[in-house]
Amino acid sequence: MAAAAGVAPVQARWVRGWGQRPRDPVRARPGPARSGPWGPLGGAGWERAAARGVIRASYLRCCFMECGSGTGDGSGSSRAVWGCRFVASRERFHAYLRASGEHRDDGEAEEEEEEAGSEQSEPPAKRGRLSEHGLGAESQEGVGEGEKVPAERKRARGQNKSRPCMKPNHYEKSRLCPSVTQGCTDKCYFGPRCRFLHDISEYMATKPADLGHSCVLFETFGKCIYGITCRFAKAHLGDGYRNIINTDLTKQWEGKSLVRNNLSKDLQHQLRKKKFSFKKADEYLRSLAKPHKNGGKGGKALGCSAEDLEASNCTMPQEGLGDTSECLVLPEEGGDPKQAALQSPVPIEGEGECPIKTAGLVTDEDIVKLRPREKKLEIEGKLYLAPLTTCGNLPFRRICKRFGADITCGEMAVCTNLLQGQSSEWALLKRHHTEDIFGVQLEGAFPDTMTKCAELLNQTIDVDFVDINVGCPIDLVYKKGGGCALMTRTNKFEQIVRGMNLVLDVPLTVKIRTGVQEKINVAHKIIPKLREWGASMVTLHGRSREQRYTRVADWHYIAECAKIASPMPLFGNGDILSFEDANQAMQMGVSGIMIARGALIKPWLFTEIKEQRHWDISSSERFDILKDFTNYGLEHWGSDTQGVEKTRKFLLEWLSFLCRYIPVGLLEHLPQKINERPPYYIGRDYLETLMASQNVDDWIKIRLA
Known part of the structure; x- marks a missing residue:
């Protein structure tokens, strides 16, 4: 009976979203059943809690038997210790971590629980209203000699916004x-x-x-x-x-070269002095301005189509190669044809002939440019790591690539910052040599900046595709017309897609949400237009801007949009945390799946999907992943003071997601759901418990574990 006092049952309410605070759990105590949000605390209530798939049902049953509703044959006593080891109250969880994993006597734990319970059962004394400079006159008179003014409670959760910003x-x-x-x-x-x-x-x-x-x-x-x-x-x-x-x-x-797409000082100087030439982008923008000059309304992508402009520009000489047509030297085997074409131009001696003799299969890609409808990505059924802002850095992508991610994409980059030559923004475009299918994601609100940025990247970096972020929900981006706002500005949206597709030699993809408002879906109306405008692929996040992450992704709507998008590939995104979730998503008819938060919580998810199994990864294996991330971070950001601080910063950002993982060995009903918050539990060892804490002080202790 003493062990039962240290047990707190599973969460008293299924909380949607990680950012919301749960209700206080119903504390398990010996005696008659108590009422709670699940009804009377009987066997059905416990089984309903276990059906959520959070903690083993056997643990919950043994705890319930200890509460006085067991069979009384003593069968639950041997299992109660095992159950108490995993399911714990918040006080017992933090006490275990403060004790560095050393188990204390049941009597001490029971006393702490009783003290905490008595404090919660007694209502706090009413306090008088405080004046500007302290206690009011009436409140000061009411305070006795033996009574102390209760100290102001210190908030231990959330962001410390009063902390000074230190670079x-x-x-x-x-x-x-x-x-x-x-x-x-x-x-x-x-x-x-x-x-x-x-x-x-x-x-x-x-x-x-x-x-x-x-x-x-x-x-x-x-x-x-x-x-x-x-x-x-x-x-x-x-x-x-x-x-x-x-x-x-x-x-x-x-x-x-291990890392590509670096910003050279010469290119940065050209961008800052506005000396970089945007020939194709300027020509396209002039075609948009023609209706205004002719007295038309303007504002639409009128004039020449993308195919016509492609045909008119297919024979134009490249920038810096002279006025006459030239024949480019083919790169060596295994080299990069784009880089070789830009770096080693060789002029011809006669007109209409090329001095290079070729043998075997010869393509005409260097003569006849691909039309927008011919730019295709061979990514059917592949696993796509989402372009995660802040956390989707190069070291994290290396971790996911090692576990089986097929497609990677850089963090969202603002086009205006790239055009200004900001080093911090260009750092988001870096590509590791292990990323075989890699793209970059751009954010912008106007066709001039987006088209120029696309032409800039097409000439200076090596990527396999360029993605437009039309799913960003944050106010900073939305209020200036970018992100989700482009779904309501179809005129500008069309100009951006057509212009970028015109100046790019690689496929153009678009990431969208279901809509802006919660109950008004507009993605099914936009997807056919994107196919007409020349997009090669669309990724659909199954939530609207207003929903953010507090609702379940609508995969049935994604399935409808996948049928509408055909034959253009459509990837689905939302709430994938296990291979069962991935299998159900693929049954919806999508071309592939994009994984975002699931990869942050468990980056080995890609291995689970490919091997179709649940990986009960140990705490030591998870610790090795953190060590690899640290080594990758020091290699990428540097091993000096500035690099060490950056590595620490992004490691802590990632740990805020890693702590949400529940070990498979503690789950009776698989799989874990991404929108369900687990209760406090004590893991199978101290390190596993330490990794389950959401306290930053405990994350710092991980390196000492």
Whole structure:
């Protein structure tokens, strides 16, 4: 009976959405059955709780038998300890974590539960109204000598918005000059006005202590480019703070490009000085302005069609290749034809002939450009990792790619920031060499900026497709006419799709929602138009803008839209957290599925879908995933102070989703549902319990577990 006091049953209400706070659970106590949101706390109520698929029904049954409604034959006593180990109240859950996983006596747990229960059963004393400068006169008179004014309760949940905003470079007050880090002390980039340190001894005296004894960059590539500024510098520093280089490893990586789509200083200078030429985009925008000059209403994508403009531009020389037509040298086997075409143009000697002799199959892709309807993606039945803002960074995509993701896409990039040459925005376009099918997602509200940005990316980066974000629900984007607002601005939407499709050599895809308002779906009206405008694929999120993530995705509506979109492929998105969910989604007739929050909660979901099984992954395996993400982050953002802080930031962002995962071994009714919040539970080991906490302080302890 003592063990039952430490048991709190499953959530008293099915909470839709992770952001909402649950109701207080009905506390299990010995004695008569109590009423709750599920009715009397009898066997049916417990079974109904277990049917939600949150915690094992056997655990709930053993707890119920301990509450006085069991058979009385003692069969539940041996199982009650096992059940109490997993299902716990909030107080017992945090007490277990504070004790570092050490189990305390049942008597101590029972006393804590009784104290917490007595505090909740007694209503709090009424307090007088406070004045501006403290207690009012009436309230001060009512306070006795032995009574204390209750202290203001400190809020422990939510964002700490009063915290000062500190950029990563502010953590390091005394920074070393980049010229010293790169070994060019004679050539300082800032000259005599340089405000950084040039004395290595002075810098080392103020540098924080190293975080470890091994540097992932040095062990992987044989050289750490951050030198003495690395937070793991002891692993590769010799006498006189000399940076050690492993020549054998560096030769293996010599000439190999691991990350593509970097922003060069020359291109950034052209964008900032507005010297980059947008020939195709300007021609298309001039065609949109013709109705205004002729006295028409304008505003629609009139004039030449996309096919006509494609035909008129198919013989135009590329920028920087001269006025005459040219024959481009074919790249070497395995090379990138686009990069070779842009970097090594060879003019011909005579007109109408090419000096290169070819043998075998010769295509005409370099002469006759593909029409919009011919730009197709071979992605039927593949798993698509959604372009997740903030969390969908390159290290996270590498994790998902390792677990079986087929298609990856960069984070949402704002087109106006890309046109201005902002380094932070261009960093979202970077592509790792393991991402074989990769695209970028653009956000914008007007055809001029979106068309110019598409032409810019078409000439400067290597991608397999470009996606338009028409599903972003946030107010910052919606109020300026982008995101979901484009679904109500079909005129501008058409101009954007036609213009981008005109200037791109790769397929153009669109991601939309069911609509803006909750009960007014408009996606079925827009999808046929997108097919007509030249989109190669559409991804449909089964919720409207008003619903956000607080409702279940409407897959029946997605199935209707998939029939309307045919033969254009349509991918469905929403509420996929298991291979059963993926199988049900594919039965709706979609061409494939996009996975968003499910990949954040359990990135091994791609493996489960491909192998058609539930993976009861252990806490140590999940910890190895976090270590791999950390190594990928240090490799991507750097191992200096700024890179370490960025890696920590994005790791904590990801942990806010990872903590929502419920281990398969604790589930009786599979699978876990993405919109159901689990109760507090104690895992099979301390690390598993630590990973289930939603407290940031507990996430920091994970590295010490």
